[in-house]
Structure formats: structure tokens, C-alpha cells
Amino acid sequence: MEGFTQTLGAPALLAIGAAAVTLLLVLIIALRLHAFVALILVSLLTAFATGLPTGSIVDVLVSGFGTTLGSVALLVGLGAMLGRLIETSGGARTLAESLIARFGERRAPLALGVASLLFGFPIFFDAGLIVMLPVVFAVARRLNQPVLRYGLPAAGAFSVMHVFVPPHPGAVAAADLLGAEIATLIGVGLLVALPTWFLAGYLFGLWAGRRFPLPVPELLSGGPLVSEEPRRPPSAGTVIALLLLPLVLIFGNTGLSALVTAGAVSGxxxxxxxxxxxxxxPVALLFSVLVTAAVLGAFRGVDRVTIEKLLDSALGPVASVILITGAGGMFGAVLRASGIGDAVAASLENLGIPVILAAFLIAAVLRIAQGSATVALLTAAGLVQPAVAAAGYAGTDLAAVVLAAAAGSVVVSHVNDSGFWLVGRLMNLDLPTTFKTWTVMETLIGVIGFALAWLVFTLV
Structure with a gap:
């Protein structure tokens, strides 16, 4: 921060940083304070404790919050709208059934997993799981197979896409904090997410289905949570084209930017x-939302009022995620402005811990302690940001560091994680079985994802 010189030494700053993280965990876990409020309060107290000028504290807080929201809110809000339009049109069901028909009954778990990967790009984990589970349960019941054989590959697919691939908020916010390009992160994220899902979601799901041959639960089996069956669901090809549209636009921008830099075309x-x-x-997602609203709405006879209500209904569930993400950016801004991040970077350098490993370990410890992947990821990104900047990482190296922190933020899902209870209850699992299946799968996703991110960091 301009005009501010930190007089506290590294030990004091590290102690304040540790106390801040501990207080954050106590507020969220023990006192059950909402993460949004807890992050703002801890950011304010940390700013005071580190001696930031009183007159500049609010500017630091608001700047960190606003800078993060400036990029995150647009992506998350528009991504949620895109997912909502596809979900309510019946596109999820159509695509899943088409994939099963093409793959065959033996490969039904693979088909459902692939469908979940496709829908995992714009749809958040919770919403995507609830959309896909009626199809999963219907297929498992029709084939008379254990529910986990089909349920875990689908749930694992949504999990890896939510963790590693934008426009999901954790990856987007961490990329914003560390300065990674979104297009590069999407490419490297897919490179990490797909093999991670195959190993930790698909193969583990097949093993768990044999090891725990549980029946299909009644909940969601016939789709009772779907209030009205779509009259004319779109074709699978239409849905795939709509999902690919934002990716094509984003990568078109990246390719042209590279050509302009190389002098091959004129900017x-x-x-x-x-x-x-x-x-x-943001523009690619906006354009995709407009095209999807036209193709799945107006062109199919859906009136404008209904389309407006559908888009509006997508924003409510993500409001909390957006605000928590912004508050996490605020906390990261305080850590940077106060010099705590620099002290952590120096300590990691002295300990000889590579930055990419530090990002994973910090996020993993926070994830285990307080459950929120978003809080764990943003805190880890804020702490390693000075070391990342000092090292001058860019391109795939920077994306790999983001993915390493994201991998740490997903390990050891347990009772303090809402996803743990959501999956366990929807699939009618008892507590020990949820630990043996969901918790193990999430840990595998984190560890394998980190290994692949480190491989990209080393080789690419």
C-alpha cells in the first residue's frame, strides 16, 4: 500500500496471520457465524492488528471486495443463468438418455458421468447433482444395479468441474487473486479435471458400487422434485452446442490474442x-445466455415473463457464494497490504517448500478445519500471492498453482461440509458409508488433481 511501511517483523506477522485464520475458523465452526460476516470481521481486525493506517483500512477492504466481485460476480451470475435455462428445458435428461443409448447399458455409468461433465461446466455442484440424480436413479432402477455404481461417477463429475474449471467461483476468484488468465485456466483445468474424474470418480465409483451394493432410494427416483415435465425437450445436439458456445468464443479470443501478439494479424x-x-x-457468457434463452425459450414458445422468472431464480442460490467470494478477496487484500503474505512467502522460501505445494497444503488444512472449499481456496491463494508474484509465474505455471490450491480445497469432505450431507442424504447413505465413499472420492480428487497440476507445472 502506497505510503505505508510495515514495522512488524516476520514472526509477529506470521503470528497475526495464524491468529486471524484461527479466529476465522472459530467464528465459522464454533460460533456458527456466517462466513460472509466472519470474513469481513476478521479482515477488519487483521488490518488493525497489523498496523495499517486507520484512514486507509476501509479503502483496502472495499478495494479487495470490489476488485474480486468485478470479475467473479459476472461469471458466476451468468453461468448460473445458463445452467438454469438448460436445466428447466429438459436438456439434462435428453442428453443423458442420448449418451446412454450411444454408450450402451454396460457403459451407463460412463455415459452418466460424461453427461455430468458436460453439464458441470455451467451448472453448480448442488444444482447439477439434483438435476442429474433423477436420471441416475431411473437408470439404476431400470438396470437393477446398485445406486453408487451410477451415482458416484455423476457426483464426481460435477465435483471436478466445480473445483477445477471456470466459471465456477472458487477457480475464478483464485485466478483473479493470482492473476491467471481464465482461458488458460479453462484449458489446464480440463486437462487436470478429466483424468482426475476418470480415476477418482468413474473407476472408484465402479469399485464402490460393488463394495457397497446399496439399493436405489425412493427420493428423486421418478423425478418428484421436477414440478412439470418439459413439453418438447431440446435434442442432445442442441444442448451440446449451447454448452460449447462459450468455450468456443473464449478460446477464439485467446487464439486471436496470440496471433496479434505474434504479428500474424492486426489488432x-x-x-x-x-x-x-x-x-x-463475461461477454461470452452473456452472449451464450441470450442465445440459450432464445433457442430453449422464445423459439420454443416460452413467454418472456417465464424466461425472466427462470433467469431471476438462478441468481438467488448463488448470491451467498458471490458475497462470500468477494469477502474472501477482501481478506486476501488485507493479507497482501499488511505484509502477512510477504512474511508467509519468505517463510516458505526458507523452509524450501515449493509454492505450488504450499498452495495445496494451506488449502487442504483450511478445508479440513472449516469445510468451505471457497474459504480454503481464497485464503490459500491470498497467502501465496506474494510468492507467486515474486516468482514471476505466468501462463500454464500460474494456472497450475491455482489448480493446486483448488485441489487442496476439496480433500477430506466430512461433517462440516454441506456437500457431505447433500450426497449422503440424497443417496440414502448412512454416516459410515458416506465417509467410506464420498469422503474417500473427494480426497482422491484432491490428491490426483494436485499430482496432475504439479505435473503440468513441471513439464509444460
Missing amino acids: ENAAVQLIRLLGNT
């Missing part, structure tokens, strides 16, 4: 500028 060309504008991530 002054009007067509190039337009394509690059459409490929900017």
Missing part, C-alpha cells in the same frame, strides 16, 4: 476486435 482489424470482445469471458 486494429474491426472483425478481430469484435471476435476478441465476444470471446472475453
Whole structure:
């Protein structure tokens, strides 16, 4: 921060940082204070404790909050809208049934997992799971197979996409804190997410289905949570095209930017500028939402009032996620402005811990302690940000550090994680079985994802 010189030594700053994280955990876990409020309070107290000028504290808090929301809120809100339109049109069911028909009954778990991976791009974990589980249960019942054989590959697919691939808020916010390019993060994220899902979600799900041959629960089996069956659900090809549209636009922007940098095309060309504008991530998602609303709504006879209500209903569930993400950015801004991040970076350097490993370990410890993957990821990203900046990481290296922190934020899902209870209750698992299946799978996702991220960091 301009005009501020930190007079506290590294031990004092590290102690304040440790106390801040501990207080955050106590407030969230023991006192059950909402994470949004807890992050703001701890950010304020940390700023005071580290000696930031009183007149500048609010500016630091608001700047950190606003900077994070400036990129995150647009992506998360528009991504939620896109997912809601596809969900309510019947597209999820259509795509899943089409994949099963193509893959065959023996490969039904693979088909459901692939469908979940596709829908996991725009749809959040909770919503995607609830959308897909009626299909999962119907297939398992029709084939007379254990529910976990189909349920875990689907749940694991949504989990890896939510953890590793934008526009999901954790990856987007961490990328914003560390300065990673979204398009690069999408590419590297998919490179990590897909093999991680195959090993930790699909293969483990097949093993768990044999090890725990549990019956299909009644809940969601016939889709009772779906109030009205879509009259004319879209074709699988239409849904796939709509899901691919934002990716094509984003990667078009990336490719043209590389060509402009290389001098192969002129950046002054009007067509190039337009394509690059459409490929900017918020604009790409906005364009995709408009196209999806037209294709799945207006062109299919859905009135404008219904479309507006559908889009509005997508924002409520993500409001808390957006605000917590912004507050996490605020906490990270205080850690940077106060010099705590620099002290952590120096300590990690002295201990000889690589930055990418530190990002994973910090996120993993926070995840185990307080349950929120978002809080764990953002706190870890804020703590390693000075070390990342000092090392000058860029491109795939920077994306790999983001993914390492994301991997740490998903390990050891247990009773303090809402996803633990959601999966266990929807699949009618008792507590020990949930630990033996869901918790193990999430830990495998984290460990394998980190190993692949480190491999990318080392080789690419």
C-alpha cells in the first residue's frame, strides 16, 4: 500500500496471520457465524492488528471486495443463468438418455458421468447433482444395479468441474487473486479435471458400487422434485452446442490474442476486435445466455415473463457464494497490504517448500478445519500471492498453482461440509458409508488433481 511501511517483523506477522485464520475458523465452526460476516470481521481486525493506517483500512477492504466481485460476480451470475435455462428445458435428461443409448447399458455409468461433465461446466455442484440424480436413479432402477455404481461417477463429475474449471467461483476468484488468465485456466483445468474424474470418480465409483451394493432410494427416483415435465425437450445436439458456445468464443479470443501478439494479424482489424470482445469471458457468457434463452425459450414458445422468472431464480442460490467470494478477496487484500503474505512467502522460501505445494497444503488444512472449499481456496491463494508474484509465474505455471490450491480445497469432505450431507442424504447413505465413499472420492480428487497440476507445472 502506497505510503505505508510495515514495522512488524516476520514472526509477529506470521503470528497475526495464524491468529486471524484461527479466529476465522472459530467464528465459522464454533460460533456458527456466517462466513460472509466472519470474513469481513476478521479482515477488519487483521488490518488493525497489523498496523495499517486507520484512514486507509476501509479503502483496502472495499478495494479487495470490489476488485474480486468485478470479475467473479459476472461469471458466476451468468453461468448460473445458463445452467438454469438448460436445466428447466429438459436438456439434462435428453442428453443423458442420448449418451446412454450411444454408450450402451454396460457403459451407463460412463455415459452418466460424461453427461455430468458436460453439464458441470455451467451448472453448480448442488444444482447439477439434483438435476442429474433423477436420471441416475431411473437408470439404476431400470438396470437393477446398485445406486453408487451410477451415482458416484455423476457426483464426481460435477465435483471436478466445480473445483477445477471456470466459471465456477472458487477457480475464478483464485485466478483473479493470482492473476491467471481464465482461458488458460479453462484449458489446464480440463486437462487436470478429466483424468482426475476418470480415476477418482468413474473407476472408484465402479469399485464402490460393488463394495457397497446399496439399493436405489425412493427420493428423486421418478423425478418428484421436477414440478412439470418439459413439453418438447431440446435434442442432445442442441444442448451440446449451447454448452460449447462459450468455450468456443473464449478460446477464439485467446487464439486471436496470440496471433496479434505474434504479428500474424492486426489488432486494429474491426472483425478481430469484435471476435476478441465476444470471446472475453463475461461477454461470452452473456452472449451464450441470450442465445440459450432464445433457442430453449422464445423459439420454443416460452413467454418472456417465464424466461425472466427462470433467469431471476438462478441468481438467488448463488448470491451467498458471490458475497462470500468477494469477502474472501477482501481478506486476501488485507493479507497482501499488511505484509502477512510477504512474511508467509519468505517463510516458505526458507523452509524450501515449493509454492505450488504450499498452495495445496494451506488449502487442504483450511478445508479440513472449516469445510468451505471457497474459504480454503481464497485464503490459500491470498497467502501465496506474494510468492507467486515474486516468482514471476505466468501462463500454464500460474494456472497450475491455482489448480493446486483448488485441489487442496476439496480433500477430506466430512461433517462440516454441506456437500457431505447433500450426497449422503440424497443417496440414502448412512454416516459410515458416506465417509467410506464420498469422503474417500473427494480426497482422491484432491490428491490426483494436485499430482496432475504439479505435473503440468513441471513439464509444460
